[in-house]
Amino acid sequence: MYQVVGVPLILNDLVRHVSGDEVGGVASFVGVVRVENAGKRVVAVEYHAYPAMAEKVMREIGTEIERLFGPLRIAMVHRTGRLSVGEASVVIAVGAAHRREALGAVSHAIERLKHEVPIWKKEFYEDGSEWLEPAPTSPTAGLNSKRGS
Amino acid sequence: MFARLRELAGSDALEMEMTEGTTLGELWGRLQERFPPLRGFTHPPLMAVNQEYASPDRALAGEDEVAFFPPVSGG
Numbered sequence: 001m002y003q004v005v006g007v008p009l010i011l012n013d014l015v016r017h018v019s020g021d022e023v024g025g026v027a028s029f030v031g032v033v034r035v036e037n038a039g040k041r042v043v044a045v046e047y048h049a050y051p052a053m054a055e056k057v058m059r060e061i062g063t064e065i066e067r068l069f070g071p072l073r074i075a076m077v078h079r080t081g082r083l084s085v086g087e088a089s090v091v092i093a094v095g096a097a098h099r100r101e102a103l104g105a106v107s108h109a110i111e112r113l114k115h116e117v118p119i120w121k122k123e124f125y126e127d128g129s130e131w132l133e134p135a136p137t138s139p140t141a142g143l144n145s146k147r148g149s
Numbered sequence: 150m151f152a153r154l155r156e157l158a159g160s161d162a163l164e165m166e167m168t169e170g171t172t173l174g175e176l177w178g179r180l181q182e183r184f185p186p187l188r189g190f191t192h193p194p195l196m197a198v199n200q201e202y203a204s205p206d207r208a209l210a211g212e213d214e215v216a217f218f219p220p221v222s223g224g
Contacts (some may be wrong), residue, residue, distance in 0.1 A: 002163075019178040031224050047223060048151060049223070050151050050197075050200075050216055050218065052200050053197060053200035053201075053216065054223075056200050056201075058172065076224075078223055089224065090221075090223065091223055102218070110224065113223065114202055114221075114222055114223065114224035115221070116152065116221065117221060117223050117224075118195075118197070118216075118218060118223075119220055119221055119222070119223025120151060120152035120153075120194075120218070120219065120221060120222050120223065121222040121223065130154075131152055131153040131219065131222075133153065133219045133220050133222060134220045134221075144195055
């Protein structure tokens with residue numbers, strides 16, 4: 001499951017999606033809107049996406065974590081639109097036969113997602129707003145790099 | 150164009166005719182001519198063709214779907 005959606009994210013939906021008889025462990029990550037960033041008080045954030053490409057890149061990340069960690073059940077969903085503090089912006093859940101693969105795959109997937117998936121965050125403060133723009137990197141470098149980073 | 154680039158250009162999508170073989174980098178230059186506020190975007194944007202990351206020397210063909218955008222900040 002790889003989706004960009006405009007509705008609130010429900011962790012349990014993803015956990016259910018990656019559960020199964022062969023799954024011995026489910027690990028998940030929930031990214032949440034934080035009240036403070038770089039010393040500024042955040043009142044809301046807006047996520048914008050290039051949805052078709054975002055889902056495609058998330059699928060590529062899924063392929064990569066299966067190459068690194070073996071057979072997995074994967075669910076990766078990012079929310080777009082305006083979110084308040086405390087709301088979930090992204091949820092990743094991975095089911096694997098064993099905990100080590102599940103935990104490693106989730107950790108790897110969220111790092112990749114933050115660097116490669118075409119989604120952008122605009123933060124709103126009490127006195128204005130700002131697009132967050134990390135220093136430019138090459139997003140394709142990660143996907144093509146050798147395994148085991 | 151997405152995120153801050155869209156705001157600078159005041160447009161999210163447009164169709165442009167180009168001669169076969171025009172590169173992504175050349176197209177970005179033409180967009181900066183057409184939308185001067187884009188010149189304020191100092192570092193080169195990320196570029197994608199048909200929903201895959203591509204480099205500025207990529208030659209365009211046919212009905213390619215091209216996207217320019219700032220560094221990503223999802224998650």
